Amino acid sequence: MSSTASSFTFADLFAGIGGFAAALRAFGGMPVYSVEVDEAAARVYELNWGHSPLGDITADANDGVMNVPAHDILAAGFPCQPFSKSGAQRGMDETRGTLFWNILKIIDAHHPPVVILENVRNLAGPRHRHELQVIIEQLRAAGYHVSEEPSVFSPHLLPLELGGRPHVRERVFITASYDPDGMGDLDPPPAVTNRSLREAEEWSLEADLPLDPDPHAAGCDLSADEVRWINAWDDWVTMMWCLRRAEAARTGDPLRKLPGFPIWSDAWVLLDNLEIPAETPAWKANFLRKNAALYTDHKAEFDAWYQRHGVAGFPVSRRKFEWQAQSAERLWDCVMQLRPSGIRAKRPTHLPALVAITQTPVIGPRKRRLSPREAARLQGLPDGFTFGEQAAAATYKQLGNGVNVGAVWHVLREHVRRDEAILKRTPTGRRILQTILEAPTSPDEVLDDVVRASQRGQ
Structure with a gap:
């Protein structure tokens, strides 16, 4: 699917049930590729986004193989496999055998204008400082404008009207813009900081999640x-x-x-x-x-x-x-x-x-x-999002592996604002800027309609 004057294209790697897809499609993005190795998650993705991502990125992006088409934004909630500390100076060879290496193959092939990666909070901790440094160095070597310090953010720091949720879920976001001429700062600040944007001190689960009206949700009883x-x-x-x-x-x-x-x-x-x-x-x-x-x-x-x-x-x-x-x-x-x-x-x-x-x-x-529905709301998915007939345990697992939609929305918006000067230099970058900065303030304003349209194949 090609870009239009008011949209961008995206590739959704390690797609899960579609947390990134939810945010990017709500922004107006058009998917050109998605991949997910877990069959159950891929089925849920297909039910809601109209196509199956079932596949293996190691088969689609490898030496001599590039089945991922060109795209404008690359999104990936990738697993963090440890890199060898003995290989600190070995460059791309050090990532070989990790899934990040497959991401790099795609980046080197297409140089998407914007990259957004998501991982667990510990990636920014002292035990994984080396792995984080390798990722930053490799993105910079590929021509990307990226902060030495990743963005750490949780949806509970956002007000409800910006897509926030009463969910303490700190995650690391690494965001980068293609800048082969080196026009940006050598070490820009992270796209967002880990601080609250809310005026109210407390959330209300009853009103803000909200909790299901029925206090005895089926299948959620305690033993x-x-x-x-x-x-x-x-x-x-x-x-x-x-x-x-x-x-x-x-x-x-x-x-x-x-x-x-x-x-x-x-x-x-x-x-x-x-x-x-x-x-x-x-x-x-x-x-x-x-x-x-x-x-x-x-x-x-x-x-x-x-x-x-x-x-x-x-x-x-x-x-x-x-x-x-x-x-x-x-x-x-x-x-x-x-x-x-x-x-x-x-x-x-x-x-x-x-x-x-x-x-x-x-x-x-x-x-x-x-309840599973409350858990889906906690991740920013609308009530029209369906999990089919699968067991609740599978739904909880998928949501636990997923990314929060409101957090992605906020981080991506702030990233393009930070790198506006870089993105303005190309037609594709300007299209990304226009689409994201002119979008509603919250994914909640449009996401339910987007999901329902995708489910109908529109």
């Missing part, structure tokens, strides 16, 4: 065991607040918050009996000491609670608890994740990042899990 575990820790939270209030009344000191460190009931021993092996990591030794001190202060109450709820019979991960809900009065007032590290509680103002494994958030006031 009897899950209710029992949450009830037990709800009782612990109530007990701790009672202990804190009694302490404040006795001493005249301000009311203390509940402990913010991980609570490990298996580590409840008196301080005098605490033994920490020499090889114990410092972080773990610190938590062991804190748990022992807490238990020593409240041994009678903790022992009674432990026996009352039969905590010894809980799975190991359910004998652990993380309170991050500040002044909430009850656990059932919170949103929760049943994690391998324990039951984590947060205030019900926003939701933690969806992940591609079984940690679907529990909505405490509804006493159920987040």
